[in-house]
Amino acid sequence: MRIAVVGAGLAGSATAWRLAQRGAQVTLLERATPANPQGSSHGSARIFRYAYPDPFYAKLVVEAREHWSELEDATGATFFRKTGALDFGAVRDPHQLAGVLTEAGVDHELLAAEEAAERWPGIRVDGPVLWHPAAGVIDAQAAVLAMTELARAAGATVHENWTVTAVVESGGRVSVRSADGDELTVDHVVLAAGGWLPELMPAVPVRVRQEQAFHFPYRDPAEAQRWPTFVHKRAGMSTYSLPGGRDADHRGQKVAEYFGGSEIASASANDGIVDPGNRQRLVDYVVRHLPGLIPEPYAETTCVFTCTADENFVIDTVGAVTVASPCSGHGAKFAPLLGAIIADAATGRARPAAKFRLPSAD
Incomplete structure (x- = not known):
């Protein structure tokens, strides 16, 4: 064929x-x-996480992890970096996610905000937190x-x-x-x-959006290896973050707003221009929620984001x-x-x- x-x-x-x-x-x-x-x-750097509200996708991630291992075995290279992941915010519903991970057989913990703040002082959470240590970052x-x-x-x-x-x-x-x-x-x-x-x-x-991501430097470079990925969903703004990869010198955290950009006709219309309003929203977010980062992006980029309703x-x-x-x-x-x-x-x-x-x- x-x-x-x-x-x-x-x-x-x-x-x-x-x-x-x-x-x-x-x-x-x-x-x-x-x-x-x-x-x-x-x-x-792309997030690899198991936490999904839909059990179908959580179980699909479990299966996908085996295929990543197969790819690594076939090439002798490493594409997955384990960091663990946090999920928090009123819209994210950590308790519901914990139930899904239990069903999928994925190790996790539900933490009070105080305990999470003690473990990750560079991240200011606003309620209960789901932690699953098997998550990480993949090299796309x-x-x-x-x-x-x-x-x-x-x-x-x-x-x-x-x-x-x-x-x-x-x-x-x-x-x-x-x-x-x-x-x-x-x-x-x-x-x-x-x-x-x-x-x-x-x-x-399928719709296409021009989104952007920003890299903020760690206040304490010695703590870089301790930073997890995270998804923070609350009314009015949803963000995600992950340790930056080699193209950002591994010296900062990648932070982006989910649906923070604008819709475009296709990838051909991506002009590569970062929206200053989106940049300011993320700087303000870092000031409020990520005290472990310096709120001055040292790298930024636009990206094509396809989505369905x-x-x-x-x-x-x-x-x-x-x-x-x-x-x-x-x-x-x-x-x-x-x-x-x-x-x-x-x-x-x-x-x-x-x-x-x-x-x-x-």
Whole structure:
């Protein structure tokens, strides 16, 4: 079976790897280079957490962790850094999350605010806190490059600087056309185009946002290794944070506001300009809630954030095209597992979970 995978981000590289591993003839098409800064899979720090209000996703994280271990075994590299994670805030509901983690078999503790403040004096919490020590940070860029190379080693062809402009089904085959006039005809296409998906398949219910993240330096660099990831949800503002990776010199905490940016038509409209209003909100947040950080960002960036109304992924097959948008800001942690799920959908081996499917596909 000849399959083209459009997009060499986390989802696309994982899918190409899994398909090639199973013996499919795979061509991976990337508009720039794998894990390039214009997409959603660049950078060296993404949160890996188990705490989800929905037991389905919490259990999926448990399964995904095994796939990350498989990737590390296959490459001899390390993509996961254990930091532990905190969840707090009235909207976050730590008690409910604790019940979900109990059901999923994930070790955790519920802490009073006073106890959490004693353990993590650099973080000012505002109520009960959920702590789960198995959480951490994954290196997105390194994982993309590794999975792309594994796909190549298994026989896949990788084309960089190959911008897909159209996908056309005809006579049981699919033609993939490029901006340069090239054309590739295959049996099946996987659209893992991230923030460019609206340009290729506008009917898919995915929206794109231009978000931003800021890195704030630790007041005490000696405490850097003790900082966890965290999610803080309260009325009016939701934030998340994680220790910065190598692209931020490991000397500060990455802090961002969930849905703090603006909606854009597609990733092509990302102008790379940081919103000064969002910057100020995060500086004010650090002053109020993160006394262990200096409230002056030393690095900042915009990023493409794809999302759905219900925050579920979109993974489904219609005809000879599988749409793969594991988005809503929380797909990175599942990448190697999602490659297997998307490969199953593309080859007809198994349908994805009902909550991933397109509304018109059932």
